[in-house]
Amino acid sequence: MNDLDVTMVFPEPWCMPRLFTAEIAAFYESYYTNKGVKILKGTVAVGFDADANGDVTAVKLKDGSVLDADIVVVGVGGRPLTNLFKGQVAEEKGGIKTDAFFETSVPGVYAVGDVATFPMKIYNDERRVEHVDHSRKSAEQAVKAIKGKEAGSAVEEYDYLPYFYSRSFDLSWQFYGDNVGDAILFGDADPGSAKPKFGSYWVKDGKCVGAFLEGGSPEENAAIAKLARAQPPAASPDELKAAGLQFASKI
Ligand SMILES: Cc1cc2nc3c(=O)[nH]c(=O)nc-3n(C[C@H](O)[C@H](O)[C@H](O)COP(=O)(O)OP(=O)(O)OC[C@H]3O[C@@H](n4cnc5c(N)ncnc54)[C@H](O)[C@@H]3O)c2cc1C
Incomplete structure (x- = not known):
């Protein structure tokens, strides 16, 4: 190559x-x-x-x-750098614990982005998210909360839908939601195809909670995002496999 x-x-x-x-x-x-x-x-x-x-x-x-080797690319992951704050703010799951407005256990001190462990409202869980989309949105939420406090106006709780994407060669995928439960692959996942296009749904407790799509158009990616947000009742694995993207597009 x-x-x-x-x-x-x-x-x-x-x-x-x-x-x-x-x-x-x-x-x-x-x-x-x-x-x-x-x-x-x-x-x-x-x-x-x-x-x-x-x-x-x-x-x-x-x-x-x-x-x-004469070139080495090291990609071994990372950990939030929280040492500076040890013993000063509450921590959770390797990050700095915040509320839905990104305020830490110390009133008036906020943590946003990769380092924040925040309430993931949609899953009633506390999570950290390493993604530039969440970094921007969490910072926006913290600013809204600070300004809201100053103005005495209410701010809605943060309600983030997990989202990841990547591109390599001429491929491009997006994922929304939670990858828990049973995964059901659909579409053409043959790497030899001229235009491979496939996806996966994740089904937990009878609901479709996550969706992945390779080669989706903006509209199709929007459809899987909508599905992950709505968490509709899932069809049977065979039906999901046969319906493929149609299942998400109907939500
Ligand atoms: C190799 C790689 C590829 C990625 N690719 C993608 C991608 O394709 N899409 C995507 O959405 N996300 C991607 N991410 C994740 C994305 O970069 C992070 O989610 C995002 O940058 C987090 O923003 P942040 O502001 O929380 O933290 P950061 O961007 O990490 O900013 C934290 C800053 O704090 C500074 N800092 C640390 N300690 C101190 C200190 N004591 N005093 C002062 N400053 C300090 C650091 O130097 C840094 O500049 C990638 C990350 C990596 C490492």
């Missing part, structure tokens, strides 16, 4: 397991493999070799193997 010999290494059994099911991951892994990318699963990088100039020459893996 681009005259580069690329190897992707990750410890899990398939890529992005926090969101992708094995079936969804199989599509993207095949797509990458078809582009010449090698994938190594079940191990992690534990060190690097460098030449006399300090330039990297190889990546050492935990399984003992060594990959020659």
